[in-house]
Structure formats: structure tokens, C-alpha cells
Amino acid sequence: MLIYETFAAGNETVGKPSRPDFLLQSGELLQVAAGLHVVAFEDGFTDRPERFVQRIAAVRKPPDTSALPARYPLDATG
Secondary structure (H helix, E strand, O other), X not given: OEEEEXXXXXXXXXXXXXXXXXXXXXOHHHHHOOOEEEEEEEEEEEEOXXXXXXXXXXXXXXXXXXXXXXXXXXXXXX
């Protein structure tokens, strides 16, 4: 499981970090998680405190053992 949040391009306009080397470009976090099943992704601005971020939640894809679609339980009992 991967749950990650970090600063994105645009943050240089509101504070630190501001160096481009430390800011993700649009879609960069999705590229890093390319081999995973992305459950949630956000790329945008939040104001408490002001910052530009990318957030992702992803899980490992199960092995392909059948023609049925993978099941990712959404409830706590799954």
C-alpha cells in the first residue's frame, strides 16, 4: 500500500519548498505509481496552510489468476 502527499509545482508562489527540484510536476506522482492500482489521487491547492500538493493512495495489483475483475474491498470487514 502506498499513501503519499508531497509538494507540487506552484508551491513556489506561496512559500517553501520553492526549489523546482523539490516540487512534483503535473502527474509526476502518478508516473511513480504506474505499476499500482490507484485508489485516489489529488493534484491541487489547499489553503490551510496554503500549499500546492499531490496526494495518492494506491495498492499492489493482485496477480492475474482469472478473467474476472480484481476486487478491492471498500469496507473494513473485507
